Amino acid sequence: MPSTPRPGLDPALLDEFRRIVGDAYVIAGRQELLVYECGAYTLERNLPHVVVLPASTEEVAAVARVCAREGLPIIPRGAGTSLSGTVLAVEGGVMIALTRMTRLVSIDVRNRRALVEAGCVNAWVTQAVKGHGLLYAPDPSSQTACTIGGNVGTNSGGPHTLKYGVTTHHVLGYELVLPSGEVTWLGTTWEGGEDVDGLDLRGAAIGTEGMFGIVTRVLVRLIRAPQAYKTLLGVFETVEDASQAVSDIIRAGIVPAALEMMDQLITQAVEQAYKFGFPMDAGAVLIVELDGLAPGLERQAQSVTEICRRRRAREVRLAQTEQQRAELWKSRKRAFGAIGRLSPNFITQDGVVPRSKLTEMMRFIEECSRRHGLRIPNVFHAGDGNLHPLVLYDERDPEQVRKALLISDEILTQCIALGGSVTGEHGIGTEKMDFMAKQFSKDDLEAMKQLRAVFDPQTRCNPHKMFPGSKKCGDFHPKKQAAA
Amino acid sequence: MSASPSNESAVGPAPERFLDERKSMSCIHCGLCLSSCPTYLETGNENDSPRGRIYLMRALQEGRLELGAAPVRHIDLCLGCRACEAACPSGVPYGELLEHARDHIEKHHSRPWFQRFLRRVAIERIFPYPQRMRWALLPARLVKALGMDAVCPAWIRDALALIPESPSSIPIPAVVNPEGTRRVGFISGCVMSVMFGETHRNSLELLARAGFQVATPSDQVCCGALHAHSGRLDQARAFARRNIEVFEKAGVEMIVINAAGCGSTLKEYGQLLAEDPMWRDRATAFSSKVRDLSEILAEREWATPTPCASDAPIVTFHDACHLAHAQRITQPPRKMVKAAAGERYVEMPESDVCCGSAGSYNLTEPEMAARLRKRKIENILKSGAQIVVTSNPGCLLQIQAGLRAEGADHVRALHIADFLVSDRAGWRANASTATAGDSPDTGVKRASGESRAR
Incomplete structure (x- = not known):
């Protein structure tokens, strides 16, 4: 491609990468690297030195070995839907994107598991096994685009986390290419049983945001699709009433598959985008999904309806058909995207607070919005107390950018103060590094670093992420500098 | 972290504003479009994805990139299938951004x-x-x-x-079914009228059966889609103005088109002429009357067709991009094909992923077109179908050529009008048709052969 290469990498190295993956799959021209300067988190940007698109584990390992030999940083990337800067090439480096490794390798219906390549899109798994009455449970809102490898990296959740758990509960094992280029398998293998002897290294490396190596293949657990669903939509006058209803539902011993809230601003944007039929004047809407065996569901749905009414719900609707249910979820899951209708840019946080502190937290966010003069719609996993305040700003106005960052800071600090955490599912990335020191003690952080060192002693894999202060580290300049 | 200066430095002179600022900024970079993009599915390169291309377009506009071979390469490779628009939660008008970017490229970039x-x-x-x-x-x-x-x-x-075995062009009467109560106009198109005369005849017959009086003005011109898609907006506008005039004179209630690619352009005349105060309203009025053939037919009550025999050929439907994504029409044609095929209808995998035809794309980008064609044929074969129905001439030519190339002679690709009109009572799946290379005898050929002889 006739495009000026980004300075800083020996052309001989590029040729070496080209020999491994093929000419078309090494992106080194400055003009073409531009799209890799960020993921869905666009506040911070930087160009990688090169992007390599391998087609197999062997190619990934070969590329990693070259990086190890040359002491080059590696930045693993899936679909780049990360909202926290997890795929940012902080100081450049070799970005390994798994977007050509998208195959669903094999499905084992009897043992309810599937082997997929890391670049396989999350939603493809359920699509492929639906015919067998099975599904892959973790369903992040970006599931139509995000990859299973990325899900392992951030231990992704989704609306149905409340009942089914997150990625780590649905990954039996996976292949990991270590930063040294060595290929290892953690957890259960394709032939193996459900349980593995020894330490759970599989669990240890899930959610480490690509710092332990590059996930190349994943053995996922499939669950039986629920026999029946009851999906309710509660319409409330205020967020406070809706939050109270959430607490009441859990207190009543009901565990919905999902319990999601949208406030007025986001409901309006979503309604404009998808025309589902949400009331534009409601203070908040609550989506409650019950699933399981058909007989018990009717009674549970009745209890939920009564609880909502007791909390002054104006209306409680029940999705009448599978199509209505699908449309409701489509609206909810694509809520972030609808933000484009409100504002050119947003930062979303995914702080967590104890459910009992939801109302207090929501009041705090509202107050932040008023004080700084930026709008903050909210759409979140209310059942887990996992918030998603979307701070709206315009990147062309530096003052708005400053305020948006400040608001994010205040919100996350408040989450910690209320006994919660700074991220439920999006990950720390570069965005929330500084909060790690607020949430964890020095010893905790030291222990995490020691564990990482087992996998990546040179801290070369996805460097400058997660650990506070690490971005100042300047050890990763490529050994050989091209004459730029 | 602030981005390093080498990233942000502007290149070249003050850039020309070719993109609508608000529309281009409505992309929030979420990435939900990625897996819907056929070229991204094939190359895995973010530059070949909708999000990546919008990023390139914006960078060109902002002067962060100069108009050179690399960005042009990736924008050229876009099929314009607009699957990303259907996937986009922010409602980014990608097709429009693309047309403006291409217009800009054609004005300022020289090609081999x-x-x-x-x-x-x-x-x-x-x-x-x-x-x-x-x-x-x-x-x-x-x-x-x-x-x-x-x-x-x-x-x-x-x-x-790509050239069909027996291209046919037929003279079209100025008015068909003059007794019909509702008068509609018919777009005879350019490529369609030369290569698919038979399909036109069948489309007119279906409209007449549905009780419409159909007028086909002979002075109509090409819809302008080929120009608009390749970045020649001014020519496209000239064609649009002419057609608006012609159909205003024809005094029709609706304007029917049996080619999805043209249909989406005709429906967007309003946008195409949005900056022309003399024509804006007339263009919008024109566009509001345009209907795809399947749309207008599905609206009517139809007698249930004779159910197919259980050994009738298996039928599947390929979504033309400009029907499914640009016009968001997926159910009406399916409803009719399913009604005709009954139990023998199956869905194929990736029915709405582009076949690689994409207007003139298979001529300008033969390599990617061939990759996507292969992908499409593989999916058709996976479904086990013996008949693929679709609603766009480009897709038909592409799929027919693909079936021939892959030796899948037992599978026929048919335009929806031809499929609905042909006499399906005689259809029987021939056991020998399962073997590739055998002479195809699903009855379809016979049926269309008969009607050609009429």
């Missing part, structure tokens, strides 16, 4: 001579004119008839493979 010839002469000066198209086809058909295509270079062979 062969690409210039293809774009400026073949696509813009021959295809849109039925008479010129007939002449242009003559030597091509001669080459094929004499078997000389075997000695041609690969790119010529690929282009020749």
Whole structure:
């Protein structure tokens, strides 16, 4: 491609990468690297030195070995839907994107598991096994685009986390290419049983945001699709009433598959985008999904309806058909995207607070919005107390950018103060590094670093992420500098 | 972290504003479009994805990138299938951004001579004119008839493979079914009218059966889609103005089109002429009358067709991009095909992923077109279907050529009008048809052969 290469990498190295993956799959021209300067988190940007698109584990390992030999940083990337800067090439480096490794390798219906390549899109798994009455449970809102490898990296959740758990509960094992280029398998293998002897290294490396190596293949657990669903939509006058209803539902011993809230601003944007039929004047809407065996569901749905009414719900609707249910979820899951209708840019946080502190937290966010003069719609996993305040700003106005960052800071600090955490599912990335020191003690952080060192002693894999202060580290300049 | 200066430095002189600022900023970079993009699915390169291309367009506009071979390459490779628009939660009008970016590229970027010839002469000066198209086809058909295509270079062979076995053009009466109570206009198109005369006849017959009086003004011109998609907006606008005038005079209630690609352009005349105060309202009025054939037919009550025998051929439906994504029409044609095929209807995997035809794309980007064609044929074969129904001439030519290339002679690709009109009572799946290479005898050929003889 006739495009000026980004300075800083020996052309001989590029040729070496080209020999491994093929000419078309090494992106080194400055003009073409531009799209890799960020993921869905666009506040911070930087160009990688090169992007390599391998087609197999062997190619990934070969590329990693070259990086190890040359002491080059590696930045693993899936679909780049990360909202926290997890795929940012902080100081450049070799970005390994798994977007050509998208195959669903094999499905084992009897043992309810599937082997997929890391670049396989999350939603493809359920699509492929639906015919067998099975599904892959973790369903992040970006599931139509995000990859299973990325899900392992951030231990992704989704609306149905409340009942089914997150990625780590649905990954039996996976292949990991270590930063040294060595290929290892953690957890259960394709032939193996459900349980593995020894330490759970599989669990240890899930959610480490690509710092332990590059996930190349994943053995996922499939669950039986629920026999029946009851999906309710509660319409409330205020967020406070809706939050109270959430607490009441859990207190009543009901565990919905999902319990999601949208406030007025986001409901309006979503309604404009998808025309589902949400009331534009409601203070908040609550989506409650019950699933399981058909007989018990009717009674549970009745209890939920009564609880909502007791909390002054104006209306409680029940999705009448599978199509209505699908449309409701489509609206909810694509809520972030609808933000484009409100504002050119947003930062979303995914702080967590104890459910009992939801109302207090929501009041705090509202107050932040008023004080700084930026709008903050909210759409979140209310059942887990996992918030998603979307701070709206315009990147062309530096003052708005400053305020948006400040608001994010205040919100996350408040989450910690209320006994919660700074991220439920999006990950720390570069965005929330500084909060790690607020949430964890020095010893905790030291222990995490020691564990990482087992996998990546040179801290070369996805460097400058997660650990506070690490971005100042300047050890990763490529050994050989091209004459730029 | 602030981005390093080398990233942000502007290049070149003050850039020209070719994108609507608000529309381009409505992309929030979420990435939900990625997996819907056929070229991204094939290359895995973010530059070949909708999000990546919008990023490139914006960078060109902001002066962060200069208009050079690399960004042009990736924008050229876009099929314009607009699957990303259907996937986009923010409602980014990608097709419109693309057309403006291409317009900008054609004005300021010079291409190799062969690409210039293809774009400026073949696509813009021959295809849109039925008479010129007939002449242009003559030597091509001669080459094929004499078997000389075997000695041609690969790119010529690929282009020749697209020409149907028996292109037919028929004279269309000015008015069909004058007794019909509701008068609709019919777009005879350019490529359609030369290569798919039979399909036109069947479309008119279906409309007449549905009780419409159909007027086909003979002075109508190409819809302008080929120009608009390749970044020649001014020519496209000239065609649009002409058609608006012609159909205003025709005094019709609706305007029917049986080609999805043209349909989406006709429905967007309003946008195309949005900046022309003299024409804006007339264009919007025109666009609001346009209906795809399947749309208008599905609205009517239909007698349930005779159910197919249980050994009738298996039928599937391929979504033309400009029907499914640009016009968001997926159910009406399915409803009709399912009604006709009954139990023998199956969905194929990735039915709405582009077949690689994409207007003139298979001529300008033969390599990617071939990759997508192969992907499409593989999915058709996976479904087990013996008949693929679709609603766009480009897709039909592409799929037919693909089926021939992959030796899948037991599968037929049919336009929805031909499928609905043909006499399905005689259809039987022939056991031998399962073997590729055998003479196809699903009855479809017979049916269409008969109607051709009429």
